[in-house]
Amino acid sequence: MISQLTKTERETALFLTALLTLSGLTLGLLGRNDLLGYHGALLAVAGMSLTFLLIKDYYKPEPDPDNRAKYYDDPIKVGLVLALVWAVIGMIVGDWVAWLLVFPEATFDAGWASFGRLRPVHTSGVIFGFGGNALIATSFHVMQRTSRARLADNISPWVVVVGFNLFCLMAATGYLMGITASKEYAEPEWYADIFLTIIWVVYLVLYLRTLARREEPHIYVANWYYLSFVIVVAMLHILNNLAIPISLGHAKSYSLFSGVQDAMIQWWYGHNAVAFFLTTGFLGMMYYYLPKRAGRPIFSYRLSIISFWGIVFLYMWAGSHHLHYTALPHWVQTLGMTFSIMLLVPSWASAGNALLTLNGAWGKVRDDATLRFMMVAAVFYGLSTFEGSFMAIRPVNSLSHYTDWTVGHVHSGALGWVAMITFGSIYTLTPWIWRKERMYSNKLIELHFWLALVGTMIYVFAMWNSGIIQGLMWRAYNTDGTLAYSFIDSVAAMKPYYVARAIGGLMFLAGAIVCAYNVWKTAKLPTVTEYTPDKPPLPARGRPSAAAQAAE
Amino acid sequence: MTIDHETLTAFAKTYGLIYMMIVFFGAVVYALWPSNQSKFDRAANSILEQDED
Numbered sequence: 191m192i193s194q195l196t197k198t199e200r201e202t203a204l205f206l207t208a209l210l211t212l213s214g215l216t217l218g219l220l221g222r223n224d225l226l227g228y229h230g231a232l233l234a235v236a237g238m239s240l241t242f243l244l245i246k247d248y249y250k251p252e253p254d255p256d257n258r259a260k261y262y263d264d265p266i267k268v269g270l271v272l273a274l275v276w277a278v279i280g281m282i283v284g285d286w287v288a289w290l291l292v293f294p295e296a297t298f299d300a301g302w303a304s305f306g307r308l309r310p311v312h313t314s315g316v317i318f319g320f321g322g323n324a325l326i327a328t329s330f331h332v333m334q335r336t337s338r339a340r341l342a343d344n345i346s347p348w349v350v351v352v353g354f355n356l357f358c359l360m361a362a363t364g365y366l367m368g369i370t371a372s373k374e375y376a377e378p379e380w381y382a383d384i385f386l387t388i389i390w391v392v393y394l395v396l397y398l399r400t401l402a403r404r405e406e407p408h409i410y411v412a413n414w415y416y417l418s419f420v421i422v423v424a425m426l427h428i429l430n431n432l433a434i435p436i437s438l439g440h441a442k443s444y445s446l447f448s449g450v451q452d453a454m455i456q457w458w459y460g461h462n463a464v465a466f467f468l469t470t471g472f473l474g475m476m477y478y479y480l481p482k483r484a485g486r487p488i489f490s491y492r493l494s495i496i497s498f499w500g501i502v503f504l505y506m507w508a509g510s511h512h513l514h515y516t517a518l519p520h521w522v523q524t525l526g527m528t529f530s531i532m533l534l535v536p537s538w539a540s541a542g543n544a545l546l547t548l549n550g551a552w553g554k555v556r557d558d559a560t561l562r563f564m565m566v567a568a569v570f571y572g573l574s575t576f577e578g579s580f581m582a583i584r585p586v587n588s589l590s591h592y593t594d595w596t597v598g599h600v601h602s603g604a605l606g607w608v609a610m611i612t613f614g615s616i617y618t619l620t621p622w623i624w625r626k627e628r629m630y631s632n633k634l635i636e637l638h639f640w641l642a643l644v645g646t647m648i649y650v651f652a653m654w655n656s657g658i659i660q661g662l663m664w665r666a667y668n669t670d671g672t673l674a675y676s677f678i679d680s681v682a683a684m685k686p687y688y689v690a691r692a693i694g695g696l697m698f699l700a701g702a703i704v705c706a707y708n709v710w711k712t713a714k715l716p717t718v719t720e721y722t723p724d725k726p727p728l729p730a731r732g733r734p735s736a737a738a739q740a741a742e
Numbered sequence: 743m744t745i746d747h748e749t750l751t752a753f754a755k756t757y758g759l760i761y762m763m764i765v766f767f768g769a770v771v772y773a774l775w776p777s778n779q780s781k782f783d784r785a786a787n788s789i790l791e792q793d794e795d
């Protein structure tokens with residue numbers, strides 16, 4: 191990797207790793223009497239290890255200038271591998287917490303093993319670790335190919351990949367130690383938030399600079415979706431995490447907002463995280479890899495533009511459906527509900543657009559498990575958005591809220607849509623960037639497909655059942671007006687469903703492991719094709735030698 | 743004039759709505775404009791022209 195950098199780039203990289211080490215040391219010193227100290231140490235160790243790696247290869251020969259005329263795929267490879275590593279970690283912890291709900295006493299009396307600490311390791315691990323890395327890696331691929339331009343420079347992709355993963359690591363280790371800002375999906379504390387903000391700005395600037403250098407006049411629609419993900423996540427992240435630390439030497443901070451305002455900002459964030467992290471980014475993936483794999487252009491390009499703006503405009507207002515029957519003003523709840531129902535239109539337009547693209551290629555879908563992953567993803571996208579719009583209706587929400595129905599909805603979106611479209615894209619992308627003829631084993635893709643599909647079905651059906659039973663038990667009254675069941679009765683009734691969910695989850699996890707193995711073996715296959723695009727991409731600035739300039 | 747909660751809500755409910763509707767309809771008109779069709783066809787097919795496998 192380092193041998194692909196020129197001398198000046200190696201120097202820049204060294205400067206950045208020194209900066210990282212220094213920031214880590216400062217944070218460690220400031221927070222030496224607090225848990226914060228550990229994260230300072232983590233950053234310092236990471237900075238020093240990277241510095242060491244750079245110094246080790248510092249005097250290696252400079253890269254062949256011709257390489258600069260090719261796409262830059264190394265960061266994509268690293269991002270994909272990290273996505274799979276986090277998928278396995280995040281899902282192991284997911285299944286662990288699933289079993290913990292079956293056997294709640296299995297915490298070894300240790301703080302770190304309690305449900306409250308492990309659960310965010312699962313959610314952040316899968317959403318940010320798995321989903322985030324997959325989005326970053328595929329966006330690097332899509333932005334280069336659709337612009338026919340190499341990434342704008344060779345350092346910032348690494349800043350994004352390495353920095354983002356350090357953030358994920360701080361998040362996961364922090365939860366285990368008990369560090370949390372207590373906002374769902376935004377649990378990391380102020381210093382990690384500032385760190386991520388810097389990384390994210392680098393990501394946005396890299397994206398815009400690469401697009402600015404494009405050879406194609408029109409910006410392909412997938413880029414719009416990816417960009418909305420990058421921009422809106424920045425907005426959400428900054429606003430929801432505005433907080434004041436109790437001191438610079440403490441991890442703990444307090445939100446700038448309080449009461450119902452705080453709740454509204456949190457769920458404006460939370461719902462738009464669903465929208466712009468778990469939806470638009472992955473729609474970007476779908477709009478590129480699905481047509482590529484099917485070998486057919488998207489059914490309606492116009493529809494893809496209209497649904498883009500529909501999704502962007504409507505999602506922003508839907509967050510208050512998470513706060514039905516709370517202190518939030520009634521009209522704000524109604525607003526959220528109305529927009530959630532309207533949201534069904536662009537959501538189904540996107541799902542329909544994907545399925546209609548496949549119309550006429552059903553033979554391929556039957557034979558090709560990779561394409562089937564994407565088709566199933568589109569179906570689950572349609573299902574979970576329908577379900578979401580339905581649950582957003584206030585009286586329906588009075589039944590579903592606080593129950594496992596929500597968890598079922600989450601995972602029909604997360605497993606059925608987010609994970610399936612990602613796996614489909616990974617199987618499409620892996621042979622391309624590692625320059626192999628095909629994946630190591632198609633049988634294993636087929637196996638993974640069925641494990642994932644059956645696992646998701648078991649998970650979602652178990653949660654629908656348990657959620658509705660819970661909801662009905664909580665609202666069952668005796669003739670004298672007293673509650674028919676105590677809360678613990680409803681807990682006991684959940685047990686068989688929790689067992690089923692944990693088994694379905696185990697199958698899904700097994701599938702993810704099969705995928706990681708398959709990708710690993712593919713990377714080890716002999717390289718067969720050296721991919722040379724018909725039109726070479728616009729090379730990055732910072733040519734290593736005069737020879738390259740002459741060739742221009 | 744004092745800028746309080748009422749003022750801001752009133753502003754958001756009127757001008758906010760109008761401006762968002764204009765932008766959205768602008769996007770719809772752009773997407774449906776007949777002469778853009780050929781551009782979109784080209785874009786939709788452009789990703790298929792480069793063959794990586």
Ligand code: HEM
Pocket residue numbers: 281282284285286287288289291309312313316317321596597600601604605608609691692694695696698699
């Ligand atoms: C092996 C597969 C998985 C298993 C066994 C699993 C299990 C769980 C469990 C037990 C919970 C806690 C539910 C509760 O508090 O009652 C949970 C929550 C959650 N999981 Fe998963 N999960 C899996 C995969 C995923 C994936 C791939 C994603 C995202 C891409 C995801 C996203 C979430 C989210 C967002 C929540 C929080 C839900 C809420 O607060 O309502 N999970 N999961």
Ligand code: HEM
Pocket residue numbers: 374460464468469508511512513530531533534537571574575576577578579580581582583587590591592596599600602603604607608
């Ligand atoms: C039209 C689209 C959608 C609408 C209107 C919608 C609506 C809803 C509603 C009403 C809830 C329950 C809120 C509550 O009672 O607390 C919810 C929860 C949730 N939804 Fe969706 N949903 C949509 C699509 C999706 C998709 C595609 C995903 C992707 C994975 C997703 C992920 C989640 C998550 C993670 C939660 C749990 C939040 C929590 O921690 O409480 N949703 N959604």
